[in-house]
Amino acid sequence: MSKKQMSRRGLLKSSAAVGVTLATPTIFTSSAWAAGYTNEPKGKTVTLGFNVPQTGAYADEGADELRAYKLAVDHINGEGDGGMLSTFTSKALKGNGINGKKAVFVTGDTQTKSDAARASAKRMIEKDGAIMITGGSSSGVAIATQGLCQDAGVIFMAGLTHSNDTTGKDKRANGFRHFFNTEMSGAALGPVLKNAFGSQRTAYHLTADYTWGWSQEGSIKKYSEKIGWKTAAAVRTPLGAGDFSQYITPVLNSGADVLVLNHYGRDMVNSLTQAVQFGLRDKQVNGKDFAIVVPLYSRLMAQGAGENVKGIFGSTNWHWSLQDAGSKAFVKSFGKKYGFPPSQAAHTTYCQALLYADACQRAGTFRPSGVGAALEGFKFDGLGNGPTEYRASDHQCFKDVLVVKGKENPSSKFDVLEVVEVTPRAQVEYPATMLGGNLGPYNDGA
Amino acid sequence: MRNSSMSKNDLILLFCFSAAILAGPIILAPIGAGYPDLLQKFAIFGIFALGFNILFGLTGYLSFGHAAFLGAGSYTAVWTFKLLSMNPLPAILLATLMGGLFAALIGFICLRRSGIYFSILTLAFAQMSYNLAYSVLTPITNGETGLQLRQADPRILDAALGRDYGAVLPSSDFFGIDMTGYPGFYFCAVILIACFFFSMRIFRSPFGMMLRAVKSNQNRMNYTGLNTRPYALAAFIISGMYAGLAGGLLAVTDPLAGAERMQWTASGEVVLMTILGGSGTLLGPVIGAGAIKYFENIFSSFNEGILMKAFDFLPESLQHIMVSISSLFVGEGWHLTLGALFMLIVIFLPGGLMEGFNRLRTWLGNRTGGGDGGAVPDTAPAPSVGGD
Incomplete structure (x- = not known):
């Protein structure tokens, strides 16, 4: 009995503890949970999250991806010369941001490691309020990030990832890939x-x-x-x-x-x-x-x-020496800003940023299920790969594939590859069920 | 009964620690760290460093292979999710046990040597585990891609209880509370507090005293007829269990386990955390873990846009100069800042950040209260790094 008696100090201590415990739930109501979907943009801007390797084996690709993303954000906001927006067959984007909101961005370093990539993606979603995540060199990282975005309820626009699994065995409804696969x-x-x-x-x-x-x-x-x-x-x-x-x-x-x-x-x-x-x-x-x-x-x-x-x-997936109007516009615009031609990593990430912005604009919302519906089955041209389709059944883009060869007599240090053959889309297309996996439902977050 | 052996100062320390941890989201918000994922990392790596400190801080054995236990814990937890249940309790329990088991095995062999040989042995074992996880054991670990959950996993216990996650990929939940976001942080925070309490009890116990004796002069202990190895092994196993628990919690808050968690850089990181915070002190490792995770997540995210904003009070030409200088130290250059900070601390504050705090407190005490400095509770018994 006597042991149960509470001293003055004990009372003070436990009441303080109770106070702290009671105060904590207020945190839940203060942040993103109140929105209709994860990170619904409320202000004048919309935040995109660029998650690329800045260190590690794929750092060169990552640096080029980041350049392309910055260029895409410029073009979406109506700065610069507009790049591929002028050749893109969808004319929804008007150069005034996305759905009237100015596009801004945050960046993260994936270090080409799944753990680090997920940590930086989480930071961008939880702290910076990113409405979508895009990027990733290395398929392992892309798959890990795609799973995270599915759980968090944001769209993932895969960057440079070439494994079948990204839109095969490990595909997710919230994930989309423009790049081709093995x-x-x-x-x-x-x-x-x-x-x-x-x-x-x-x-x-x-x-x-x-x-x-x-x-x-x-x-x-x-x-x-x-x-x-x-x-x-x-x-x-x-x-x-x-x-x-x-x-x-x-x-x-x-x-x-x-x-x-x-x-x-x-x-x-x-x-x-x-x-x-x-x-x-x-x-x-x-x-x-x-x-x-x-x-x-x-x-x-x-x-x-x-x-x-x-x-x-x-x-x-793409090469800067291609002569179609889209590629030329992109190379010109990228070259003007950075002084050298873009890589295929830069191209695919630029396209992904544009495709995402365009889908939001057409859908009139940033809600992942709405944006996804706008991307599914979307047919477009003018982004450097000829006629392209985002296949609805696995969220994979289908387009022609370039077979290239190292050039024997390069004319400049960038002119190192020559296109041997453009393999038409029909020859590389396969049924979506072949690679297994299951998209599952969209997750809008809560 | 327990309380009778706990000093008043310890109780106050424990209470302040708990309050600070639980109020973390509010306290850390102004410096941009008050978001769930980073808070979870603070708590989890706090546990990892606390455990490492029991070994390194008390016995002086410098293990360079603790990441192996962290990784083993993660894999165990993810497999528990896959096979048994999405409830975090079995996962962290088994992860802790696996960490302990792994530590018993590795410790039994490595503790036959001390000093640099011990460090090298543990490093070798950890790299072996890493390579096993990376390629040889791919069926168990899924290699570089990392072990992930699938919809088709059996989850026997959940199935037996009639729990169906439907078409979506399940996430771990503690009897209905989702273990992501803030609830996930509070789950880790409560465990961190428990671990802190346990570590405090070890520090104050005769067992802890014995471990300190191992550190100060193992030969003398042996000459008095005492076999020190069981003590060192016990410390090694306990610290392995802490690491396994931390690994399990990593999987609870984010059900994915990758081999890179076992890499030597991860082992090195916990050494840095402990030394940065102050090895041999109770609070130091947690503070060190927080500092390093903060640098890794926040400093690395600063880009030129943010720097431009930070320096926009300067005239434009000066602003550009300042941005180009400081951008070397943030973003991808965060390692540089961390390295410089680490050097400064090791050179000027060999006892880590804790020594800094204590010096500051003594200095303040001397300035305001005259001779009050001596009355400061000694939460940091004379740390010595590499001194013996």
Whole structure:
């Protein structure tokens, strides 16, 4: 009994504790929870969240993405020369922001790590009030961020992510991708590789060990075996390994005559450079010239690898030397602001920002389900890829795919790739059910 | 009965700590840190650092592999979500146990050596775990992509209780309270307070005294016929359990576990947190964890636009100069700021931020109250970093 007695100090303490506990629920009512959907913009501005790698193996891509986003925000707000807004077939955007609100942006560093990417995306959603998140080099990061955005109830416009899983196995209703995927790369590269190297080849894969690498390896295997090639081995290398010599030496003794580098960013620059230094390209195996294939190419990487890319085949989403009106307008506008041509990463992120803004404008709201409905099945042109469609069943854009080759006689340090073939959309399209996954319902948040 | 052995100062400290943590959202809002995700990180890494401090601060054993326990805890928690239930309680319980188990295994081997050899051994084990998680154990860990929840997961307990999450991906909930946002923070905060209390009890116990003795002179302990290894191992396991718990909580607030949580940089981070805050002190590690997470999340988000606004009171030419200088230290350059700060602290305040606070308090005490400085409660017993 006596132990239960409360001292004066105890009473003071516990009443203070009760006070703190009672005060806490007021926090819940003060912030975003009161809105109709997550981060509903109430003021004169709308905040977009740009989540790109500023450090790590994909930092170059990330820096270019950020440049493109800034350019897109300028154009949406009616500053600069308007870029691809003038060639875009949808004329909903008037250069006065989105739904009459000025577009502003916040940025985050994904560090090419899922954890860091989710932390910075959460910061932008919870603290800065971002209405959508876009960005991501690296499919692992994109998938992790897409899942987060689905949970938080904001739209995710995927940036540079090439894995099938982003709009396949791991697709989410709130996520949309403009970039192509490994399935399309494989389908486009297959016939070109057959023409260039014949059907009696043995391939050796070096694969970045994460979702994109696995997906890329699977697709290239699928389509190279379709044209009669054999696969000698597929070796996984850690992301950002830096030194690939230990992985390249065994290639020489494997009996393979084609090396497929399922690497991207600095990984690809390093592995390709080392493969060339090891003299692989001067070798003759099985009476054939040894060949190297880099299924996913970008100008930034080609530039990084310098001389070594000459004559090497790959696929790309877009290239600055394209001559359609959209591409020309974009290259001009980007070049004017930054002094050099944009990469495919910059292109896809610029398009995503524009497509999002346009969808909001057409829907007349920022509500994720409304914006999503405006994007689903949306057909457009004038963004540099020819006629394009956002397929409703998996939120993946379908368009022509470019097969490119390292240029033998570059005219400038940016002119490193030449387009070998434009594979039409019909040839790379596949049924949405093929890759599995389930979009699920839209989440508007609460 | 417990209270009888707790000094008044400890009670006050515990109470102030609890109040400060629970009022975190209000206190931290002015510096831009009052949003749920960062608050959760503060609490979780506070727990991680508290646990690390029990090992490093008390016994002086510098482990460079604590991230392995954090990662193991995360994976365990996500698997618990997948297989058993979305309730966080089984997840953190199993995560703590797994952290302890892992620590027992690694500690049993590593504690045969001390000093730098111990550090290297733990580092090696952590890197091994990282590489296992990254590639070899991909079926369990899902490699670089990270382990994620799926709609099709069995969730036996939830299924047995007739709980159906429908077509959406479930998120963890504590008997109906969603573990994201502020509720998630309060869940972590309550656990942090419990962990702080437990750590305080260890600091004040004879066991804690024994650990300090291990730090100050292990040879002498051995000569007196005392086997110190069980004590060190116990400290290692406890601190591993703290790390496992922190890893579990990371998964509770965000059901995803990636291998990078086990990387050596993550192990290094907790060492930094503890030293920055003040190793061997009770509060220091929590403060250090908060400081580092703050830098990582807030400083890294400053871009030129924000800097321009901050310096817009200056004339335009000066504004541009100031922005270009200071932009080196924010955004992607936040590591630079952290490095500089860390150097300053280690050089001028070897006892960490806590030493700074104590010095400040003594100085203020001397200035206002005359000889009152000596009466300050000693919450920070003479810290020494690398001094012995």
